[in-house]
Amino acid sequence: MHALLNFKQGVTDTSGVLSSWSTERDCCEWKGVMCSNITSRVTGITLPCSATLQSYEDKMDRSHCLTGSIHLSLLLVELELLDYLDLTNNDFLELQFDYLHNHTCHNLSMATSSRQCVNSSTLRHLDLSHNWNLVINTLKWLPYISSLEYLNLRRIDLSKETNWLQSVTMLPSLSHLNMRDCELKDLSLSLQYANFTKLQFLSLSANEFNSELPKWLFNLSSGIYDLYLSSSSLKGYLPKALLNLHELKDLALDDNNFDGPIPDWLGEFEHLETLCLGDNMFSGSIPTNLGNLSSLITLDVSSNPLTGVVSERNLAKLSKLKNLEISSCSTLIFDFDSHWIPPFQLEELTLGFSNPNLPAWLYTQRSIQFLTIWDSSFKASNKFWNFISRVTEIELQGNLIDGNISNVLLNSTIIYLSSNCLKGGLPILSSNVIYVSLSNNSLSGDMSPLLCGHNVSNEKNNLLFLDISLNNLSGGLTNCWNNWKSLVAVHLGTNNLSGKIPSSMGLLSNLKSLHLHENKLHGEIPHSLKNCHSLLVFNVRNNDLSGNIPDWISKSVMALQLRSNNFIGKIPPQICQMSSLLILDIAYNAIYGHIPSCLGNIKTLVFNNASVNKFRFYSPSFDEDSYLFNDDNLELVTKGQVLEYDKNLHFMTLIDMSSNNLSGAIPFQMFSLIGLLSLNLSNNKLAGKIPNEIGNMKNLESLDFSTNQLGGEIPQSLSSLSFLGYLNLSFNNLTGKIPSGTQLLGFSTLSYIGNRDLCGSPLTKMCFQDDKHKGKELVDEDGNQSKFLTWFYIGLESGFVTGFLGVCCAIFLNRNMRHVCFKLLYNLRDQLYIMVNVNMNPFH
Missing domain, CATH: 3.80.10.10 (Ribonuclease Inhibitor)
Incomplete structure (x- = not known):
């Protein structure tokens, strides 16, 4: 009991997994503790966490799992008969193995906390797998558990352990060894x-x-x-x-x-x-x-x-x-x-x-x-489609399938039919379908047969993921979305769909991803979409939508893409409350007014903490983890080009407000977004100076302020942005010399042209006025003005005046010198008179 309570002290247990571990009960009755029926001694501890994906959430939830330290040596020595230890799928952060033996001791240099050594134990089964945040720097402690028969370290970081094989081979009884995905590099x-x-x-x-x-x-x-x-x-x-x-x-x-x-x-x-x-x-x-x-x-x-x-x-x-x-x-x-x-x-x-x-x-x-x-x-004949209707999961991709699927009933749970050159109208979906992708085919017609068929309203639908993008579909979006309330992701982009966004889409309360881009949709975004509280990605780029930018969009949105529409009005300050926002793209609209200074409060852009799970949605499947992973995708303009982001989307952070009617100064608060990678404010009416605070954006890779009315000098702090790979400040009213520094001088003249009073490399215009001004002062190595050259010129001028006055005094006080000087002046006058008369005679 004492050993188990000490183990509990090193564990962080936010959800009360170990709440039964108390002295008020026999430790053999504690959760996860196994005891011998004969000796009543503790023989096993099994505390795996059920950290499976919860209800199609966008990330794996481990908040209810155990974390903290695994004090392994304490358990092995105090629990002399411990035979079985399973801590699978938790969130432990460190492993301690530091018990002092009475005899020879060795320094084990453990992951984060270890000191000496331990004698051998009776442990046969050790499973620490799937503790993804656990890093173990060495396995030198393994030989002290010589009784091990089963060892599972799957998905534990062992990248710093170069002699893993030597340690593992010192376990004479080992029969099962799993070191999958441990970042090992040496096979000896x-x-x-x-x-x-x-x-x-x-x-x-x-x-x-x-x-x-x-x-x-x-x-x-x-x-x-x-x-x-x-x-x-x-x-x-x-x-x-x-x-x-x-x-x-x-x-x-x-x-x-x-x-x-x-x-x-x-x-x-x-x-x-x-x-x-x-x-x-x-x-x-x-x-x-x-x-x-x-x-x-x-x-x-x-x-x-x-x-x-x-x-x-x-x-x-x-x-x-x-x-x-x-x-x-x-x-x-x-x-x-x-x-x-x-x-x-x-x-x-x-x-x-x-x-x-x-x-x-x-x-x-x-x-x-x-x-x-x-x-x-x-x-693909009718026989084929009837055959696959009995298959649970079908994946037909990248084929040339000769067949029309207008009246085909798709019955499989998971259906991939993308990129197959399929023709005809949309198929019919049974209530068994959970995931369907028909993207990148040649399907035509409207969406009614799929969404509004007579068989739809009579059955409970379980569809979570619908992708029919990149086809030739036409007509409206229909108003039958009330039959598909289970949907998590809807991808309808790059078709010929027209009309307005139906208000019934607001009934999709579970919706996380909505893509309606590159269609012919018009009108305002319906207010009913405010009911989509779980919406993470909202993409309606390249349509004819109008009205104001909605101020009621979910605060949990991570990507908001409204570019290339007809939106008007000002940027609503409610956008500043989207604490999860990573991508804000409102370019090519008619938005006016000032840029809200509160944009500097968007938390996810203040910190650079990209997560591998941010744009991922889960739905049931039959793979190893019983879930299907769906990475969202977006097409973004950055570094002067259009780039497609899918599996790497979670690494991208972007604000694009280009080609609008924004005015006023760029708020300095905006440059507190140090997690931002791409910022584009080009083709607006922004004025004032570029704030010196821009030097705070150390992660910035792409910056475009071109075609505005920005004035003043380029701040020196801009040259400190070492990751900047694209810069465009052209066609503004910038003045002065381009700041020195390898980063800014590495860009071509195209980054600076159209600024009449801008000079210095890489432009061909030299900074003459700037050089003349700086001839009166000296700048030291740190860029600070020096007083040495100023005092040098003062001393030079004073010396000249003193010398001149000294010569004059000598002439007027010495009589002989005075006569010589005046005689010289008279002779010079006569010579000048004769020379002028001789030269003037030819003109008479």
């Missing part, structure tokens, strides 16, 4: 043997090894059953020494850079159930020997530059096959007998081929749940 290629005498499971996938397979891997005990090395930047030919691991059941080498032919000796693995070779650089044909793997359940040879013919000979003996992936950039030829009936019933199938027709045996498969066909050309 020089090592011949690794002391894994009992290892049965090894996963090193999703690391960055960038090397060939190490020799020690082939010398593992023949008892290893599962070997996972996917997505680890491995390369080279597959060595035949892999056959040393003759007991292998699972071999996953997909998503690497292996090349050469697929070895035919792979067919000698008698017990192999999983063979994943997809997403590599394997060439040549698929060896028929793979058909000898009679125990095979999963075969993946997709996304390789394979050639040749695939026939029933490659698959005839694979009676246990459930998952099959064969595809190769339209270079594989399928030559199956049209009457062949496979000995298997597949659950997952991925195909990519160059034949004009689908293989006939496809229609014999009655158990397929996931069907993927890509980069192929075939005719």
Whole structure:
């Protein structure tokens, strides 16, 4: 009890997970504590967090999980019989291992807090996986837990541990090792043997090894059953020494850079159930020997530059096959007998081929749940559409499908049908559909059949994601949105849709992403959209919408894109209350008035803290985490060009108010937005000086103030923006010399032209007046004016006056000198008189 309470002290427990850990109850009754029925001693602690994605939220919620420190040595020593420890999927930040042993002690140099050493324990099972924020700098403590049989460190940062293999091989009883996605980089290629005498499971996938397979891997005990090395930047030919691991059941080498032919000796693995070779650089044909793997359940040879013919000979003996992936950039030829009936019933199938027709045996498969066909050309008959209606998830992308889907009923839960050249009108959706993407096809007609069909109102719809962008749809947006209240994302951009935005869209209270860009919509944005409290992305660029910018848009909005419309009026101050705003794009409208100074209060732009989850939406699927990830996308103008942002959208922060009628000065408060990457205020009527506070925007990469009425000098602080890659200050009334500094001098004259009184490099106009003025003063190395040159000129002038007065006094006080001086002056007068008369005679 004492040890457990000490462990609790190092843990931050905001949601009361450990609320039952109190002295008022027997510790064997505490949540997550397991005790022996015989000795009543603590034998296990299991406190995994159920940090799954909650209700399609835009980020993973771990606020209810445990955080703080894992005081591992305290648990292992005080709980002498601890056998099982599971802290999976929490949010722990540090690992402590610092118990002092009575005998020899060693400095373990742990992640954030460690001092000495610990004796061996009885722990057999240790699972710290999915603590994403946990960083462990060293694994030197592992040998002190010599009893370990199961070790799972998946998704823990071990990037600073270069000798991980040496520490792990000192666990003589280890049978299960999972170090997937741990940012490991060293595979110890020089090592011949690794002391894994009992290892049965090894996963090193999703690391960055960038090397060939190490020799020690082939010398593992023949008892290893599962070997996972996917997505680890491995390369080279597959060595035949892999056959040393003759007991292998699972071999996953997909998503690497292996090349050469697929070895035919792979067919000698008698017990192999999983063979994943997809997403590599394997060439040549698929060896028929793979058909000898009679125990095979999963075969993946997709996304390789394979050639040749695939026939029933490659698959005839694979009676246990459930998952099959064969595809190769339209270079594989399928030559199956049209009457062949496979000995298997597949659950997952991925195909990519160059034949004009689908293989006939496809229609014999009655158990397929996931069907993927890509980069192929075939005719889709009614038989095909009826077949896929029984499939749970279909993904047909990048194909040339000859078929009209006007009256097709789509019944699958997840449907990807983008980029297939599909024709006709929109299909019909059943109530089973949760996700549908029909983007980038040649679909035409209006939206009524899909949204307002007779079957829609009679059934409860569960659709979360609808994408029919990049088609030729016409007509209005319909007014049937009350039937689709479950929608989270609606993408209707780049069509020929017209009319007004219907007020019924305000009934989509769960809506997070709404894209209506590049259509012919007109009128004002309906006030009913204020009911979309969860809206994060609102994109209506390139339409004919009018009226004022709504002041009721959700405060949670992260991206607001209204560019290229007919909006008028002033910028509403309510925008300043959008504390999550990352992208504000209101360019190319008729907005007037001053820029609100309160824009400097937008919290997310004050701090530069981009998150990987910010523009991501979740919906149910059947992948590893049981959720489908959807990254939003936007087309933005920055650095003088149009760029598409999708998976990297969360890294972008932008304010674009260009091409409006904004006037007045640029508020200095705006330059407190130090997280901003792109700022465009060009083509307005802004006046006044550029505030010196612009130097605060240290992360700025793109700045455009061109075609305004800005005056005064360019502030010296602008030259301190070291990340600035694009600058346009042209066509203003700026004056003086362009500030010195490598950053500003690196831009071309196009960044400064159109400012008549601006001078200095890179312009050809020299700063003469500026040089004359500065000839009277000196500037030191820090840019401060020096008084040395000023006093030098004062002394020079004083010396001249004193010398002149001295000569005059000498002449007037000395008689002889006075006579000589006057005689000289008289002679000079006579010579000048004669010279003038002689030169004037020729004109008489």
